[in-house]
Amino acid sequence: MNNMNDKNFDLVMPAAKKLILENDIDANIMQGTGKDGRITKGDVLLFLKSNGSSKKTTDNKYQEENFKINENRKGSTMDIIVPTLGESIVEATVSKWLKNEGEYVEVDEPVVELETDKVTLEVPAPISGLIGSIIAAEGETVEVGQNIGALDPNGKKSSDDKPKAKENNHKEEKQLETKDTKTSSPETDLKKDDAVLPSNQEEIVPMSRLRQAIANRLKSAQNTAAILTTYNEVDMTALMKIRSTYQPNFEKKFGIKLGYMSFFVKACINALKVYPAVNAEIRDNNIVYKNYYNIGVAVGTPEGLVVPVLKNAENMDFPEIEKTIVNFGKQAREGNLTIQDMSNGTFTISNGGVYGSMLSSPILNPPQSGILGMHNIQKRAVVIDDKVEIRSMMYLALSYDHRIIDGREAVSFLVNVKENLEDPQRMLIGV
Numbered sequence: 213m214n215n216m217n218d219k220n221f222d223l224v225m226p227a228a229k230k231l232i233l234e235n236d237i238d239a240n241i242m243q244g245t246g247k248d249g250r251i252t253k254g255d256v257l258l259f260l261k262s263n264g265s266s267k268k269t270t271d272n273k274y275q276e277e278n279f280k281i282n283e284n285r286k287g288s289t290m291d292i293i294v295p296t297l298g299e300s301i302v303e304a305t306v307s308k309w310l311k312n313e314g315e316y317v318e319v320d321e322p323v324v325e326l327e328t329d330k331v332t333l334e335v336p337a338p339i340s341g342l343i344g345s346i347i348a349a350e351g352e353t354v355e356v357g358q359n360i361g362a363l364d365p366n367g368k369k370s371s372d373d374k375p376k377a378k379e380n381n382h383k384e385e386k387q388l389e390t391k392d393t394k395t396s397s398p399e400t401d402l403k404k405d406d407a408v409l410p411s412n413q414e415e416i417v418p419m420s421r422l423r424q425a426i427a428n429r430l431k432s433a434q435n436t437a438a439i440l441t442t443y444n445e446v447d448m449t450a451l452m453k454i455r456s457t458y459q460p461n462f463e464k465k466f467g468i469k470l471g472y473m474s475f476f477v478k479a480c481i482n483a484l485k486v487y488p489a490v491n492a493e494i495r496d497n498n499i500v501y502k503n504y505y506n507i508g509v510a511v512g513t514p515e516g517l518v519v520p521v522l523k524n525a526e527n528m529d530f531p532e533i534e535k536t537i538v539n540f541g542k543q544a545r546e547g548n549l550t551i552q553d554m555s556n557g558t559f560t561i562s563n564g565g566v567y568g569s570m571l572s573s574p575i576l577n578p579p580q581s582g583i584l585g586m587h588n589i590q591k592r593a594v595v596i597d598d599k600v601e602i603r604s605m606m607y608l609a610l611s612y613d614h615r616i617i618d619g620r621e622a623v624s625f626l627v628n629v630k631e632n633l634e635d636p637q638r639m640l641i642g643v
Contacts, residue, residue: 224251228355231256290339292361294354297328301551303355304328306348307420313343316369324360327420331518331554332547341365351418423516433576438614441573442622446630448589448604451475454636466531472586473509474533476561478639479632480584481505481526484559487625489617490582491558499616508557508577509537511544512567518544519577521557561586571607581616584629585609 224232224239228251232239237259239251297304307327311317322334323343341363348360419427433439455470462470484491484505492501505526508519520540522533543549560577565588574585587607594603610626632639 228256289344289362289364290341291359292323292335292338292363294326294356294358294360295333295335297326297333297356297551301328301356303353306350306352306354306360307332308350309346310334311343313346315343317341317343317363326354328551331549331551333550337363339363339365420516426516429578430575433578436578437576437581439576439611440614440619440622441609441611442619442626443571443610444608444626444630446606446608446633447594448606448633451633451636452589452604462531466535468531468534468538470530471534471537473537473561473563474530475633475636475639476584476586476629477507477509477522477525477528477533478530479629480507480559480561482632482639483625483628486628487621489621490612490625492616493558493579493581494613494616495579502558504558506556506558508554508560508580509540510560510562511541513544513547518549518554519557519560520544520549520553521555523556559583565589565606571609573609574611576611576613581613582622582625583611584626585611 231237232251235256237256294304304326305328306324308325309323310325311321311323317323317337317340319338319340320336323337324335326333326335344362344364346361348354348358354360451472455472455475459470462468488501488503489499491505492499494500504524507522507525509522510517510519520543522528522536525533528536540549540553543553557577557580560574560580560583562574562583563586564572564574565586569587570590571587572585574583576583585608587609589604589606591602592605593600594605595601596603608626608630610622610629612622
């Protein structure tokens with residue numbers, strides 16, 4: 213019987229652990245091929261097939277999966293393995309196979325797309341050859357180190373690879389037509405007549421892992437942190453004047469436009485240095501103050517919101533900040549952001565103004581304790597020296613964790629940001 217406290221059992225992946233317990237296998241005698249020697253599901257299935265020493269049978273789906281893996285390991289085939297996905301991420305979902313069985317691929321050519329809680333990544337072919345078999349189907353959850361397919365290096369590229377793909381598409385279209393024909397019958401027509409709403413008015417789409425992760429993190433933040441939001445408004449007139457004055461020379465010299473975000477990043481860093489609790493986090497029963505400033509910038513994508521991080525932004529100048537943000541936006545749209553790009557943030561800035569938002573309350577990005585919400589710029593009548601003037605104004609919102617940030621600190625922080633933005637020159641001399 214397995215000892216759950218065994219040291220080696222700690223290196224067993226969850227799906228493999230289930231198989232080991234069901235088949236009463238001693239984990240100590242198994243060889244792991246996963247990261248850091250972890251035992252994967254494929255390792256257990258191969259062990260069961262080669263040793264036949266389990267005390268329980270390996271019928272049904274486990275025997276079938278084992279047969280597939282064993283067949284793919286024969287001869288000179290090369291396994292397609294789930295790569296390391298990033299710190300603390302041990303599983304992913306097979307989002308899409310980019311190649312079909314029997315199709316030829318070149319070395320390093322993407323063959324399958326995996327989706328994790330944070331990013332979508334493509335797994336390249338380790339060698340050139342034919343896709344021998346696909347073990348993990350689309351939508352299936354897989355683990356780091358798991359074998360999900362096989363490549364035959366002896367396979368040769370043929371001229372009918374592309375027609376084969378077209379043939380598959382034609383086959384799928386034919387199946388869809390057949391399906392549509394089958395669904396049209398007197399019985400189903402009767403049901404349609406009885407229905408209050410036509411069936412085509414609803415579409416059921418499974419949530420992506422990214423969307424599930426976003427939902428879980430945001431709900432966790434609401435359940436855990438004591439979130440409060442304080443508001444203020446900033447007169448953007450002076451900042452807009454500086455931006456328009458230096459925009460042509462800035463773009464000519466650095467090859468990129470001077471945006472508003474670099475000013476906000478600098479203003480927030482100045483304020484964080486004065487109010488360090490806003491840059492801190494709660495870890496167990498401790499408050500961790502961070503003397504570095506990794507500023508997350510929220511970027512919207514079709515799949516959901518992602519937050520790439522400007523690492524050590526206090527050491528960046530305006531051109532470097534702008535170039536990095538533009539590059540992050542491009543990578544996010546193309547789905548090329550890495551786990552490292554989005555890790556270790558200490559404070560986040562979210563710009564809802566690009567979508568036309570006038571005022572909103574941002575939700576914390578845990579484990580961070582503060583997030584600044586920017587909004588759209590609108591001309592409004594304001595009183596300046598007892599005179600009504602038309603100024604370009606923006607509402608600001610700071611959401612913060614009241615467990616470690618007092619109201620006085622939060623309000624003072626936001627006022628500091630406001631003062632830096634209304635008089636941008638002060639950021640250059642650090643006052």
